[in-house]
Amino acid sequence: MRVQPFVCIGRASVRWTALALFSLITLAAPALAAEKTEASVSDPLIAVHDGFVDEKTCSSCHADQATAFAKSHHAKAMAVADDRSVLGNFNNIQFDRDGVAASFFRRDGRFFVRTEGPDGKQADYEVKYTFAYEPLQQYLVDLGGGRLQALDIAWDTQKQEWFWLGEVSPARPGSTYHWTGPFYRWNRTCIDCHSTDPRTNFQPQTHEYKSSYVATSIGCQSCHGGGAKHVKWARAKAANASTAAADSGLSKVDANTCFACHARRSRLVDGYRPGGSFLDHFSPALLRSGLYFPDGQIRDEVFEYGSFQQSKMAKAGVTCFDCHSPHEGTVKAAGNALCTQCHAETAPERFAGNDPSGAFDTPAHMHHPQGSAGALCANCHMPERIYMKADPRRDHSFVIPRPDLSALYGTPNACTSCHEGKTNAWASENLDRWYGKAWRQRPSIAHAFAGAAQNDLAAIEDLREFLADREQPGIVRGSAVAEMTRLDGAATAADVGAAAGDPDPLVRLGAAEAAANLSPELRLGAIGVLLADETRAVRVAAAKALGSTPSLDLLGDQRRAFDAAVDDLRAYVQANTDSAEAQSTYGSFLFEQGRTDEAEKAFRQAIVLDPTLSGARTNLAEFYRATGDNEKSEQAYAEAVTANPDRADLRYGHGLSLVRQKAMPDAIRELEAAMRLDPVNARYRTTAAIALDAVGRTDDAFALFDPVVANGAIDANLLGTAIQLGLKLGRYAETLKFAEALARLQPNDPQTAELVRQLQDAVQHGR
Numbered sequence: 001m002r003v004q005p006f007v008c009i010g011r012a013s014v015r016w017t018a019l020a021l022f023s024l025i026t027l028a029a030p031a032l033a034a035e036k037t038e039a040s041v042s043d044p045l046i047a048v049h050d051g052f053v054d055e056k057t058c059s060s061c062h063a064d065q066a067t068a069f070a071k072s073h074h075a076k077a078m079a080v081a082d083d084r085s086v087l088g089n090f091n092n093i094q095f096d097r098d099g100v101a102a103s104f105f106r107r108d109g110r111f112f113v114r115t116e117g118p119d120g121k122q123a124d125y126e127v128k129y130t131f132a133y134e135p136l137q138q139y140l141v142d143l144g145g146g147r148l149q150a151l152d153i154a155w156d157t158q159k160q161e162w163f164w165l166g167e168v169s170p171a172r173p174g175s176t177y178h179w180t181g182p183f184y185r186w187n188r189t190c191i192d193c194h195s196t197d198p199r200t201n202f203q204p205q206t207h208e209y210k211s212s213y214v215a216t217s218i219g220c221q222s223c224h225g226g227g228a229k230h231v232k233w234a235r236a237k238a239a240n241a242s243t244a245a246a247d248s249g250l251s252k253v254d255a256n257t258c259f260a261c262h263a264r265r266s267r268l269v270d271g272y273r274p275g276g277s278f279l280d281h282f283s284p285a286l287l288r289s290g291l292y293f294p295d296g297q298i299r300d301e302v303f304e305y306g307s308f309q310q311s312k313m314a315k316a317g318v319t320c321f322d323c324h325s326p327h328e329g330t331v332k333a334a335g336n337a338l339c340t341q342c343h344a345e346t347a348p349e350r351f352a353g354n355d356p357s358g359a360f361d362t363p364a365h366m367h368h369p370q371g372s373a374g375a376l377c378a379n380c381h382m383p384e385r386i387y388m389k390a391d392p393r394r395d396h397s398f399v400i401p402r403p404d405l406s407a408l409y410g411t412p413n414a415c416t417s418c419h420e421g422k423t424n425a426w427a428s429e430n431l432d433r434w435y436g437k438a439w440r441q442r443p444s445i446a447h448a449f450a451g452a453a454q455n456d457l458a459a460i461e462d463l464r465e466f467l468a469d470r471e472q473p474g475i476v477r478g479s480a481v482a483e484m485t486r487l488d489g490a491a492t493a494a495d496v497g498a499a500a501g502d503p504d505p506l507v508r509l510g511a512a513e514a515a516a517n518l519s520p521e522l523r524l525g526a527i528g529v530l531l532a533d534e535t536r537a538v539r540v541a542a543a544k545a546l547g548s549t550p551s552l553d554l555l556g557d558q559r560r561a562f563d564a565a566v567d568d569l570r571a572y573v574q575a576n577t578d579s580a581e582a583q584s585t586y587g588s589f590l591f592e593q594g595r596t597d598e599a600e601k602a603f604r605q606a607i608v609l610d611p612t613l614s615g616a617r618t619n620l621a622e623f624y625r626a627t628g629d630n631e632k633s634e635q636a637y638a639e640a641v642t643a644n645p646d647r648a649d650l651r652y653g654h655g656l657s658l659v660r661q662k663a664m665p666d667a668i669r670e671l672e673a674a675m676r677l678d679p680v681n682a683r684y685r686t687t688a689a690i691a692l693d694a695v696g697r698t699d700d701a702f703a704l705f706d707p708v709v710a711n712g713a714i715d716a717n718l719l720g721t722a723i724q725l726g727l728k729l730g731r732y733a734e735t736l737k738f739a740e741a742l743a744r745l746q747p748n749d750p751q752t753a754e755l756v757r758q759l760q761d762a763v764q765h766g767r
Contacts, residue, residue: 043080047212049197051226055215058227061234062220065327072329074218076133077194078140081111085130087137088155088162095153098164102153111139113151118143118180120173129216131186131194133157136390138165140186146201146209148186152179156390165388175612182610187211188578192272193261196222199271202578207608209578223326225251225274251275258320259284263305264291268536268568270575278305279505283537286510287449287479293411294450295402296476298395301387307397309475309506316354318342336361339377367434374418383414403427404440409450445476452483460484460492467495467507477502478510485514493518496526505535512541520548524558531561536568543569544585548592580610584619591623599623612643614650621653630660641670648677652684655691664695675704682715689721693728701725705738716745723755732762 048054059066069075079085090104090111102115111127128148129140137155140148152165164170171177182188187209191198196215203210214221221227229249251257251274260272265282272281284305285291291300296310308314323331323338331338340361342348347357359365360377368374380401382394401413403424415427431439448466451459463484467477481499485492496518499511508530515527523546530542543565569589576582587602603623606616617640624633637654644650655670671688678684685704692701705722719742726735736759743752 043216045212046214046216048214049199049212049226051228052197052214052221053227053231055196055219055221057231058220066220068325068327069220069329072327073133074329077131077217079130079216081127081130081139083109086111086127086139087130087133087157088139089160090127093162095162095164098166099170100153100164100166102151102162104162113139113141113153115151115153115179116173118174118178127151131190135392136388143180145207146187146211148211149180150184150186150190152184154388154390158390163389172612176610181612182578182580185578192267194218196220197226197271200578204577204605221274223251223253223257223274253326255319255321259305262303262320264300264302265305266572267575268540268572270571277535279509279538280536283509283540284475284506286482286506286513287475289449289453293446294409294453295399295405295411295444295446296397296449297383297399297412298385298393298397303393304396306475307395310397310473312354313398315473316351316356318351336375336377343377367430379418380414383412383417385412400439400442401427401431402439402442402444402446403431405444405446409446411446445480448480449483452487455487457487460487464492464495467499474502474504474506477504478506478508481507481510482514485517489517489519489522493522493526500527500530505533505538508533508535508538509541512538512545515542515545520550524549528558528561531558531565539565539568540572544589547589578609580606580613580616583609584613584616587623588619591626596623596627614640614644614647617643618650618653621657625657625660630657633657634661634663646677648674648681648684651677652687655687659691664691667691668695682718686715686718686721689725693725698725698729702729702731702734714745716742719745732759735759736763 076085088104090106093104095102095104100115102113104111104113106112112124113127114122114124117123117125125141125143127139128142131138131140131150134157137157138150139154140150143149153162154165155161156163166177171181173180175181177183187200187202191200191211191213195213195217196219198213199211201210201212202208224230227249229247231249233247233249253274256276256278257274259278260274260281263278263282264285266285267281268283269281278284285302287296287306287310291298291302292306293299296307298307311318322341325332333341342351342356343358343360345357345359347355363370363375366375366380373379378394381398382396383399384392384394386392401415402411403413403415405411406413406416407424407428413424413427415430416422416424419427428440445466448459448462452463463480466472466480467484469477472480478499481492481495485496492514496511496514499507499514502508502511512527512530515523518526527542527545530538531546533539533542543562546562546565569586573582573586583602584606587599587606590596590602591599600620600623603616603620606613607620610616617636621633621636621640624630624636634654634657637650637657640650641647641654651670652674655667655674658664658667658670661667668688668691671684671691674684675681675688689701689704692698692704702722702725705718705725719738722738723735723742726732726738736756739752739756739759743749743756746752
């Protein structure tokens, strides 16, 4: 009997602001300090780590760069809270909105907020740090144990008002998304990208943090790496020593440095070292439907990496530095002059092979008055999307507006985003008039990915074409293989194998992630080669997918490669010791390896780290079920429901565990609760009906399938169950509606057609 797969829950690190490139490392010669150096008086978290120098030394030789950088938002990414850094109004301001209440005030020159704490009671909390600068600023509170928590009420620097960052209704105190919970914990979700060489230093035994950094905010060494070697080199050079090294001691700065923070990604190792490969330090999120629109435009907070990788610019070799000034953090030119650096009537020699030339900055192309918002290249080809309710960010895939796709799939387009109240049809008609209708035929990934998001098996062929097309960006092709395998693993194993041999690491990453959708006996043949891949992100994904592969017991190079890849996986887990998701996912891997005691420990550690994380509790309950302990499985589900009573999946899982315990009345109550919480879920409704029928309540079971369900049903199992119950009760007229719905869903099934004929005959003759 196959063990039911565990819930795989992976967290991509959340970052509130981004990272740019700044100044050269100092030539000064300060005394080098070890990590245990005495902390700064103004900020107790500062410690000059091994290989680094005090950030203040940089400006002594690089004053121009330091002056430019000081004006950037990056220099203000985080700061000790004082009169200069705090932008919000703390003059006894009351906030009461969206079900969230707080008061902001000052006491003895310090900043405080009175609000609901982790125990649900109102308390006063001192603001220790500011977080970000514009267009919003958050505030960090020390809750003890080294935990810095970001308040979920932020200051809008443009509107000059407080606002709540959450959606719908406030989270319960102590839960994942309450401001005191893991999601808003600076040490866990924000630390990577707002300070210089941040070290999480989580203590698993005590669940405390001893976090530190070289500088409170982003500094020179964030991008150029530790300056100790550079200082040594500078001293030797200044002394005209013949022993001066040729290497200046600075890390290579390229787009990988930017992507370290400008990406939706998971951390693979403990601490990013500038100059290293992005994919050896992080695993980026692919084009999943919850993160990106079907055409690849940004949807959730994914930052720039994923969209830029889709662009023609990335393929042509354009980098962040072609458009952005590294120290100021601003674009290099104003308005369309930024784009016409390359998109001019004469192609730049550097991009002659790609030929970006043309007359674009003209009314004939823009069809908007010169100087208007509609005449700006970025407004049409880099539309903005608002994040955190106040922060507009531009899409970096450089799309061409497609209102026709918006009409089909709800994707954004610059035309109707700018012209409020206008329709997609209106926008399409204008584009037809300006450019002819050829624009409608431009190839797009939207059709295939929209179909995949709807679980349409017909999308597989389109996705397969993208995978085979080497002209497509790697992130598109890697995402395509992951999506097509999710739709039908058995039919796409060969595609996964082909993707595993692709030269693009993002395609190989997609193959490794896709292999999880193949049956265990097919995985090794498809992606075994990836265990020894040159890219760490690929190796870690392959190790995860191959954890339950039986043939790994064979001796030889693949076994050795697997063991080496597992070492990379352990490094990933070690780098995320305070992440409940990472621990839970590792627990699943350990269980697949037959290491049940360690697996149980990992699942329980995940729950301690985040008691309301439903995936970890589900994994623990399913672990007990798979090991034959139904009683513990039911108990684990009961605890999960207590922690998350409004989660339909947990109520459903608890219902099934009660069925295994033969506690049918309680099981039915839980299954019905799941159905109420998620009424469109066909599986919940079907299972509840089967349970009702099993205890003799067949009429109640059949009542769950009313004509409205029949008319909109697209699930064959649901319709089949309704038909069986209807036949059992002899209610042929109603059963006919379900049979006709099934016939529409399966038009070529002769058995369904015959059933419809027989029911029609029975209804017609009153039988």
